[in-house]
Amino acid sequence: MSATPSPSGPVGPLLSVRDLGVTFRTPDGDVRAVDGVSFDLAEGRTLGIVGESGSGKSVTAKALMNLLPSYADVEGTITFDGRDVRALATARERHFWGVELTMVFQDPMTSLNPVKRIGEQIAECLRVHLGRSRRDASAAALDLLERVGIPEPRKRLRQYPHELSGGLRQRVVIAMALACGPRLLIADEPTTALDVTVQKHILDLLDDLRRERGMSMVLITHDLGVVKGRADDVMVMYGGRTMEHAASGPLFTAMRHPYTSALLETIPRIDAAAHARLVPIAGRPPNPSELGPWCPFAPRCGSRVEACTVEAPPLVDDGTGHRSACFAPLGAGEA
Ligand SMILES: Nc1ncnc2c1ncn2[C@@H]1O[C@H](COP(=O)(O)OP(=O)(O)OP(=O)(O)O)[C@@H](O)[C@H]1O
Numbered sequence: 168m169s170a171t172p173s174p175s176g177p178v179g180p181l182l183s184v185r186d187l188g189v190t191f192r193t194p195d196g197d198v199r200a201v202d203g204v205s206f207d208l209a210e211g212r213t214l215g216i217v218g219e220s221g222s223g224k225s226v227t228a229k230a231l232m233n234l235l236p237s238y239a240d241v242e243g244t245i246t247f248d249g250r251d252v253r254a255l256a257t258a259r260e261r262h263f264w265g266v267e268l269t270m271v272f273q274d275p276m277t278s279l280n281p282v283k284r285i286g287e288q289i290a291e292c293l294r295v296h297l298g299r300s301r302r303d304a305s306a307a308a309l310d311l312l313e314r315v316g317i318p319e320p321r322k323r324l325r326q327y328p329h330e331l332s333g334g335l336r337q338r339v340v341i342a343m344a345l346a347c348g349p350r351l352l353i354a355d356e357p358t359t360a361l362d363v364t365v366q367k368h369i370l371d372l373l374d375d376l377r378r379e380r381g382m383s384m385v386l387i388t389h390d391l392g393v394v395k396g397r398a399d400d401v402m403v404m405y406g407g408r409t410m411e412h413a414a415s416g417p418l419f420t421a422m423r424h425p426y427t428s429a430l431l432e433t434i435p436r437i438d439a440a441a442h443a444r445l446v447p448i449a450g451r452p453p454n455p456s457e458l459g460p461w462c463p464f465a466p467r468c469g470s471r472v473e474a475c476t477v478e479a480p481p482l483v484d485d486g487t488g489h490r491s492a493c494f495a496p497l498g499a500g501e502a
């Protein structure tokens with residue numbers, strides 16, 4: 168069992184994940200997508216999960232939502248509001264998935280039925296999960312569309328998903344996710360498919376809704392800039408593992424892991440010259456079949472020492488809840 172992580176504050180966690188591991192048993196061999204991930208999330212807080220493509224962010228989220236395929240072996244414990252969710256046997260016990268715990272995906276069409284009107288789809292959530300009457304559910308659907316900032320909501324209720332822009336579709340999906348008053352919303356790259364100005368509006372909307380409802384949120388992105396100023400805590404993943412996890416302040420001002428620093432270099436800066444090019448991280452993220460007992464970032468890491476290529480550094484808490492997994496952490500040479 169790894170050290171208990173808790174940059175999440177004094178209140179007991181709403182969500183607690185310990186030693187989560189996910190291995191896909193595929194015909195081409197085993198894919199170890201998530202390896203020993205542990206974190207806590209307190210009520211009302213936002214955790215940003217950040218990492219490049221393939222780092223295990225979505226697989227972690229799907230494990231929380233019980234959405235992994237049957238050929239995925241899952242290890243570890245997931246506790247939501249004190250319930251060991253992996254041990255719940257009956258559909259009744261698992262009712263909170265989709266009600267108290269909901270998810271917004273990158274592509275809104277994943278969550279929308281293309282041949283059903285928007286209003287019917289939102290109302291259906293309310294009828295199925297909360298047992299609302301048809302009339303109640305329709306009125307609530309209208310309120311929800313208004314709340315997520317959809318213009319002409321009455322007209323939209325009668326439209327089909329293809330009649331809406333990508334940004335409006337994602338607002339509809341957020342309305343559906345909110346319909347049952349969730350306590351935790353997992354937003355997996357909710358804006359990656361949208362253009363830049365729409366991205367900001369959607370992220371701000373999620374932030375407002377979270378505050379207004381006291382919801383907790385897991386915000387998943389490949390872009391550290393998205394979580395800056397929005398997440399209370401940030402967990403940086405790479406090769407299925409946690410590289411660094413800290414409260415947002417120290418993560419940005421006193422980061423320990425060279426991978427976090429490399430990710431930060433890839434964020435566009437407002438004060439940079441217009442012609443300045445972003446610095447991509449040299450090399451490619453690892454293919455899961457290339458992972459070994461060593462640090463997954465070692466092949467691309469400028470701070471690499473010999474030990475990094477032999478064994479994976481343990482995730483160590485510095486005593487303040489700031490955890491990092493590195494044999495040659497940044498700032499280690501400073502007094
Ligand atoms: N159903 C699956 N079967 C086999 N391998 C999978 C499956 N889903 C994900 N993987 C593998 O697990 C690893 C982690 O994938 P994951 O989708 O969590 O990445 P991610 O961090 O969400 O990346 P992205 O930013 O591209 O969304 C990848 O190597 C991926 O190929």
Ligand SMILES: [Mg+2]
Pocket residue numbers: 224225226355356
């Ligand atoms: Mg993903």
